[in-house]
Amino acid sequence: MATESGPRPIVACVDGSTCARHAVRWATAEAVRRGVPLRLVHTLQPPSVDPRRHPTSIGEYLHGLGLRCVWEAAATVHRTAPTLEVDIQVRLGEPSTELLAESHSARLIVAGARGLGGFSGLRLGSTALALATAAHCPVVIVRKQPLDTGPVVVGVTGSPLSDAALGHAFDQAAARAETLIALHAWHPLPFDVDAAAAMGIGWADVDAEQHHTLARWVSGWQQRYPQVRVTRMIATKRAARSLLDQARIAQLLVVGCHGRSPLTGLVLGAAPRALLHQAACPVMVVRAGHGG
Structure with a gap:
């Protein structure tokens, strides 16, 4: 002991x-x-x-x-x-x-x-x-017999909780000598591409900005774990659906979760709940205050 x-x-x-x-x-x-x-x-x-x-x-x-x-x-x-x-x-x-x-x-x-x-x-x-x-x-x-190979996947939003999950994901990828997939999901504005173009919205520019933002969020942990190969991924589907797709090939999926709210009594957000219920690979849940 x-x-x-x-x-x-x-x-x-x-x-x-x-x-x-x-x-x-x-x-x-x-x-x-x-x-x-x-x-x-x-x-x-x-x-x-x-x-x-x-x-x-x-x-x-x-x-x-x-x-x-x-x-x-x-x-x-x-x-x-x-x-x-x-x-x-x-x-x-x-x-x-x-x-x-x-x-x-x-x-x-x-x-x-x-x-x-x-x-x-x-x-x-x-x-x-x-x-x-x-x-x-x-x-x-x-849930199921885990894979012995495959990437570690983490959802990234830029929040402090997401940063904590990102740190654990880098640590897990380094321990396994596997690739880390850092995925950020964002939703296009709720109108069609032609209407957006008429308003002067350039989707290529928006997408490039999302890639730049994700790179910035990841950079601090990448400096601490230079041996980890990182694939940065931008998805325009909902975060849970995008992460579930990646979980099919992953060794581990890392997700941040706020836990039980003393005010509302809610125990999980929609995305963590969907991942825990449906992910094909093991899911690591990181909450605020969890050390590395």
């Missing part, structure tokens, strides 16, 4: 589901790349029973099932990365609460998009949603 003075672990959520197995695989590779410990965490929802009428063996039985789940995951990790330091934890409590507590000391939390207990029609489980909107460290949500 990592100590306070040691490296912060990467935490992988384990529940026996297919998505969780993919998440453990992704987390294992990331821990090896970073040279940090991997912590496998299984959470047990306390049974809704009267403890006076049921023996403590129920809790012991559930704890035993949890141990078997994490030991199976640990065995899989050991076959892939036999020298990796692995810590296992079985926690009794509400899964979102327990995993959010883990996020205080984690470098990164990796979770499957859906666990075993969710409704079959849901694309994103409640635990994954809670982590994406409230964790104290970056979160990676894994």
Whole structure:
């Protein structure tokens, strides 16, 4: 187990589901790349029973099932990365609460998009949603078996939150020695090209300005990571649709998310929500205050 003075672990959520197995695989590779410990965490929802009428063996039985789940995951990790330091934890409590507590000391939390207990029609489980909107460290949500090669993709808007996501995306691309695709989406004015031309709007000039702006937003991180090859991309479709298209060939998609608003109660903006629900590749969610 990592100590306070040691490296912060990467935490992988384990529940026996297919998505969780993919998440453990992704987390294992990331821990090896970073040279940090991997912590496998299984959470047990306390049974809704009267403890006076049921023996403590129920809790012991559930704890035993949890141990078997994490030991199976640990065995899989050991076959892939036999020298990796692995810590296992079985926690009794509400899964979102327990995993959010883990996020205080984690470098990164990796979770499957859906666990075993969710409704079959849901694309994103409640635990994954809670982590994406409230964790104290970056979160990676894994839906399918991730690709071993391919670019890292990040959406860029020029906001401080976007800049934080861009920094994490550069770091991930550098660690993988892969290309970074920095994508900026903008919408043409809501009238046709002929009407715009009559008003003296030159779309070529507007497009060139968008490219110049994107280059300026990227330049600071490019100087810090000169080894990363960057492809700057301008899209005129909606940001979510453009990023989903790129996610089909990507190893990782990085997105900034404001999280839960104390005023409105909204948990995700439209674009992050669409990406978490539909992206073919793992999605890293970076919120304000997440360090690198």
